[in-house]
Amino acid sequence: MAELITLPKMSDTMTEGVIVRWNVKVGDTVKSGDIIAEVETDKATMDMEVYSKGTILQLIVAEGQAVPVDSPVAIVGAVGEDFSSLLTAKPSVKIESNSTVQPVEQPIITEAASINTIAVSSNDDRVKASPLAKKIAAEKHIDLNAINGSGENGRIVKRDLENLDAIAAKSESAATNIPQNIGEESYTEVAVSQMRKTIAARLSESKFTAPHFYLSVEINMDKATAARESMNLISDVKISMNDIVIKAVASSLRKHPNINSSWLNTKIRYNNHIHIGVAMAVEDGLLVPVVKFADNKSISQISKEVKAFGVKAKEKKLQPQDWAGNTFTISNLGMYGIDEFTAIINPPDACILAVGTVKDIVGVANGEIKATKSMKVTLSCDHRVVDGTMGAEFLRTLKTYLEDPIKILV
Numbered sequence: 001m002a003e004l005i006t007l008p009k010m011s012d013t014m015t016e017g018v019i020v021r022w023n024v025k026v027g028d029t030v031k032s033g034d035i036i037a038e039v040e041t042d043k044a045t046m047d048m049e050v051y052s053k054g055t056i057l058q059l060i061v062a063e064g065q066a067v068p069v070d071s072p073v074a075i076v077g078a079v080g081e082d083f084s085s086l087l088t089a090k091p092s093v094k095i096e097s098n099s100t101v102q103p104v105e106q107p108i109i110t111e112a113a114s115i116n117t118i119a120v121s122s123n124d125d126r127v128k129a130s131p132l133a134k135k136i137a138a139e140k141h142i143d144l145n146a147i148n149g150s151g152e153n154g155r156i157v158k159r160d161l162e163n164l165d166a167i168a169a170k171s172e173s174a175a176t177n178i179p180q181n182i183g184e185e186s187y188t189e190v191a192v193s194q195m196r197k198t199i200a201a202r203l204s205e206s207k208f209t210a211p212h213f214y215l216s217v218e219i220n221m222d223k224a225t226a227a228r229e230s231m232n233l234i235s236d237v238k239i240s241m242n243d244i245v246i247k248a249v250a251s252s253l254r255k256h257p258n259i260n261s262s263w264l265n266t267k268i269r270y271n272n273h274i275h276i277g278v279a280m281a282v283e284d285g286l287l288v289p290v291v292k293f294a295d296n297k298s299i300s301q302i303s304k305e306v307k308a309f310g311v312k313a314k315e316k317k318l319q320p321q322d323w324a325g326n327t328f329t330i331s332n333l334g335m336y337g338i339d340e341f342t343a344i345i346n347p348p349d350a351c352i353l354a355v356g357t358v359k360d361i362v363g364v365a366n367g368e369i370k371a372t373k374s375m376k377v378t379l380s381c382d383h384r385v386v387d388g389t390m391g392a393e394f395l396r397t398l399k400t401y402l403e404d405p406i407k408i409l410v
Helices: 083-090 111-116 131-140 158-176 193-208 224-235 242-257 300-315 387-403 405-409
Strands: 003-006 016-022 035-040 045-050 054-059 066-070 072-077 210-218 262-263 269-270 276-278 279-281 285-287 328-332 352-355 361-366 366-382
Touching: 016 193, 045 111, 066 269, 072 083, 131 158, 158 366, 210 405, 224 242, 224 366, 224 405, 242 276, 242 300, 242 328, 242 387, 242 405, 279 300, 300 366, 387 405
Parallel strands: 276 328, 328 352
Antiparallel strands: 003 072, 016 035, 016 066, 035 045, 054 072, 210 366, 262 269, 279 285, 352 366, 361 366
């Protein structure tokens, strides 16, 4: 018996998906467990399995088309089987097509053009005009109703039409001196990806629901820079400054569990485990894979895990378990030369840390002016959970760890 194959929900936040590619065609035989399509979800491109056995009778959804979860995408059954009743019963799916908008050229309207394009009969006996004026108006297709006469009782005479020609000539001359814009207006519209839709929905909800406030601090990174150089002499993986920041944040959260929390409307959850979400930019937007139990891992372990996440993110191979469970998030734009910024809290976290670049500045140490390395960080806090003093104490601990990384080991 023929049956509809519907789009499954592949993540907890997925509401619709895009069929990136069909791995089967009409007439192919499939069995339970076969991968019949690649589907772009709000997080990654994932394989879609079929749990029916039979022949592909119809592919309902075209490649590149977005459809809601549980919508029919294909029909499987026996060869030659009538499945018209399934097509009648299935909800309609709107297929969007690309369209091109052509720029419209707008004519330049001048006084001369408006005068010479009037074409109304001048045979109206109610128009007061001399015979000569009427003759000239007829030859030049001029509407005498639009002319104010200068003769007796408003009578239109020859000179009124001559004055009209002079105005038109003057307007045409002025029009030729108007500088013309070169080029044409154009734009490109791109369909919003599933990932971008989810980013927009989640961050809009966070920004307009959670009352954000921000705390910033500048951190001396001289010792952290030196420690990183020493670590890379013996580490089997290249350690980045972001890896050290992740470890320092995890250690700070262990001392400040009120930051490692979530607002749950009727209660506040204080997490005993520390899972650090690491924001990563990809082609379609932003992904946040999670380093679980970050406080229990070495910096080199964190580095390996983050690098592996980076490769999977670019290849759209992150799985739901990779981005689930964050209790705190870090967003680092330092590698792009950004000195300082604020980030929107990543639900369900109560806080997110925005990390800027490590840069050389002139500082004062022990009364001496010297070159030093500095980094600015900004903590975005959900005021429903975290107060200013809580956030300030967390940042003070983080500053202590990064300004002297050996304290992380104590």
